[in-house]
Amino acid sequence: MSTAREQIFAALRQGFRGRNEAAAKVGVDARLARRAPNLVPARAKPEQKRAAVAAFTAMAEEAAATVARVNTMIDVPGAVADYLRNHNLPMRAALAPDPLLDAARWERRKTLEVRKGRAEAFDEVGISLAYRGVAETGTLVMLSGENTPTTLNFLPETEIVILPADRVVGAYEEALAPLRSNSEDGSRHSLPRVxxxxxxxxxxxxIEQALQLGAHGPRRLHIVIVDDAAGP
Amino acid sequence: MTEMSPLHFKENAIRALGDAELQRALGNMRQGFIEKRTKAAERLPEFDALRDKAKEIKDHVLAHLDLYLEAFEKNCVAGGGTVHWAKDSAQARDIVLNICRLVGAETVTKGKSMVGEEIEINPFLEANGIRPIETDLGEYIIQLRNEPPSHLIAPAIHVNKEQIADAFRQHHRDLSPERPLTDRAALLNEARRALRERFLEADVGITGANFLIAETGSTVIVTNEGNGDLTQTLPRIHIVLASIEKVVPNFDDAATLIRVLARSATGQEMSVYTTVSTGRKRPGDLDGPEQFHVVLIDNGRSKLIGTEFQEVLRCIRCGACLNHCPVYGSVGGHAYGSVYPGPIGKVLTPALQGLENARDLPNASTFCGRCEEVCPMRIPLPKMMRHWREQEYAKRMVAPRVRWALRLWALAARLPSLYHFGARLAAWWLYRRGKKGRGRLAKVPYGEGWTRFRDFPAPLGKTFQSQWRGPRRHRRPSP
Structure with missing residues (x-):
């Protein structure tokens, strides 16, 4: 007896009778190797970085996120503490153990207690680092990995994301391009788990078609854009 | 009670029209979805060009589906995933059960999955001692109410908040019976708390897939609640249920489809969470599942390739055709008695379950064409419903009286003079009869389906053709 896989392929090939198999194979391989966006809306092609950050901010706020802007990483803990205090939230957070975030010197902000690691069920605030921000729709791109665990994005009621301004791009394709294998530049990658x-x-x-925030994931999303993340 | 079979569409529809609670609930939809989609589409000048591109992508995939599935399998395995193939529902259910048994699973959390509904995974797991818990808020509500979803993306659209409160009181027995559950926020918070515990204790998480990406062997889910992500991040095992037509070549293609999906579905610029998953937890990762299984399910799709119904496989399940369908808006999703309601269901259900099991569905349309107009994938739904009607006729599945009427009509349509004579006769006769009822007729021969519920407006005595040929005083000057 043939396997389910064989049966499915047999049925499919029945439908493809008369197809030029050699040409089909070449076409599919080319398409799989191709690295070119199909059609990127004009609004996803901001002319300069400044316009991209402004567009990102406007779209993220439209999607009910809040956005703060600071100069360097040193300013981040203060911005986070302000946000938590203003919203009457606990001054305790799980923090992504990313080396870039270490530059923020969290230990100097005594009122804010951070624990490095993944989020646990009891964590009310999670702080993580974005891989990219996409101006097109105010979308953050978050990667799984040892430095940026995925639970930080979903378990806590409050999600705070640090986004270096130079990581803001126009379109989704642009955000993911460095993570994809590319036969042209010879790079080989496999995507992070998530x-x-x-x-x-x-x-x-x-519930009755009425929008409510905070269904299972975070009730609030606060984004801190850092203009010069590499600076002092 | 609504009969969950497409064979009872007519009875179900009549019952739905008289159901005041359902009508109230459906009223919420007419405004929300339609206006939001229009706004989102108008805001993106490239929207229609993106639809063309999206159609082109899926047409290309469907013409090479075998090759893209092979590529997906290879790359998914290379990324640490396991790929399973299921010809039908029974095989898919067995695959899921076996994975659950291997890890001794007791509870399973589930993200929203239409193919999961199609293979009826929940009752099967329950019968085998495993507790499935739906985590999408709408799906959770209808699971408590022991109902199937009535909409592709708003499964509990037929339910009012009072009914939700009743369901919660009945099932959340650990909470005080005195608690107020009058506002929507209280309902949401209660569901959030109840499900949080389920997320944390589940052994296996099952999600669907909006897309499969062949280039990287990844699966993609799109949600607003984040339930799908908690479902696939917290348990040790993640199982993805996906039908075979979900595959796209590469991430650029997925991005194009993502740009039309949310705008067509809810009118959002982008859904809150779009998650690309590739393989299992990596060395050093602090969270994520240890196993990543993808179950590729055929269940009748492969036999549509190369037929006049191939194009229906372009569907990305946005629900726009339901939201804009006057029939769906009047009777809701359950009346269809099938997993896929509305216009897409009228085409897909006969394809998956056989025309003889879904005869009424392709006929439940006035061919107003709104479904095709708003479909992001430009699926010619009315044309395909017509194909089913043709098959119904060819297979002698229509009643003899209707058959004869259609043959007579076909004869007249081929002989213009006969057609005009008949039309003149009918217009004159109806006009004469209508004079008594002040231009309205309470009864028309063979028109009981119409006149049982409303009067039939009588014609003015002349046919359109004869008026067209006559003097046209109000004719506009030609440009």
Missing amino acids: VNFVTGPSRSAD
């Missing part, structure tokens, strides 16, 4: 595109805080309209 790439999360995040646009605003969690929401649901499943």
Whole structure:
């Protein structure tokens, strides 16, 4: 007896009778290797970085995220503490153990208690680092990995994301391009286990079509854009 | 109670029209979805060009589906995933059960999956001692109410908040019966708390897939709640249920489809969470599942390739055709008695379950064409419903009286003079009869389906053709 896989392929090939197999194979291989966006909307092609950051901010706010802007990493803990205090939230957070975030010198901000690692069920605030921000729709691109665990994006009620301004790009394709294998430049990659595109805080309209924030994931999403993340 | 079979569409539809609660719930939809989609489409000048591109991508995939599935399998395995193939529902259910048994699973959390509904995974797991818990808020509500979803993306659209409160009181027995559950926020918070515990204790998480990416062997889910992500991040095992037509060549193609999906579905610029998953937890990762299984399910799709119904496989399940369908808007999703309601269901259900099991569905349309107009994938749904009607006629599945009427009509349509004579006769006769009822007729021969519920407006005595040929005083000057 043939396997399910064989049966499915036999049925498919029945439908493809008369197809030029050699040409089909060549076409598919070329398409798989191709690295070219199909059609990128004009709004996803901002002319300069400044316009990209402004567009990102406007779209993220439209999606019910809040955005703060600071100069360097040193300013980040203060911005985070301000946000938590203003929203009456606990001054305790799980923090992504990314080396870039170490430059923020969290230990100097005594009122804010951070624990490096993944988020646990009891964590009310999670702080992570974005891989990219996409101006097109105000979307954050978050990668799984030892420095940026995925649970930080979903378990806590409050999600705070640090986004260096030079990581803001126009389109989704641009955000993911460095992570994809590319036969032209000879690079070979495999994607991280998870790439999360995040646009605003969690929401649901499943009760009578009325939108409510905070369905299962974070109730609020706060983005801190750092203009000069490499600076002092 | 609504009969969950497409064979009972007519009875179900009549019952739905008289169901005041359902009508109230459906009223919420007419405004929300339609206006939001229009706004989102108008805001993106490239929207229609993106639809063309999206159609082209899926047409290319469907013409090479075998090759893209092979590529997906190879790359998924290379990324640390396991690929399973299921010809039908029974095989898919067995695959899922075996994975659950191997890890001794007791509870399974589930993200929203239409193919999961199609293979009826929940009752099967329950019968085998495993507790499946739906985590999408709408799916959770209808699971408590023991109902199937009535909409592709808003499964509990037919339910009102009072009914949700009743369901919660009945099932959340650990909470005080005195608690107020009058506002929507209280309902949401209660569901959030109840499901949080389930997320943390589940052994296996099952999600669907909006897309499969052949280039990287990745699966993609799109949600607003984040339930799918908690479902696939917290348990040790992640199982993805995906039908075979979900595959796209590469990430650029997925991005194009993502740009039309949310805008067509909810009118959002982008859904809150779009998640690309590739393989299992990596060395050093602090969270994520240890196993990543993808179950590729055929269940009747492969036999549509090369037929006049191939194009229906372009569908990305956005639900726009439901939201814009006057029939769906009047009777809701359950009346269809099939997993896929609305216009897409009228084409897909006969294809998957056989025309003889879904005869009424392709006929439940006035061919107003709104479904095709808003479909992001430009699926010619009315044309395909017509193909089913043709098959119904060819297979002698229509009643003899209807058959004869259609033959007579066909004869007249081929002989213009006969057609004009008949039309003149009918217009004159109806006009004469209508004079008594002040231009309205309470009864028309063979028109009981119409006149049982409303009057039939009588014609003015002349046919359109004869008026067209007559003097046209109000004719506009030609440009």
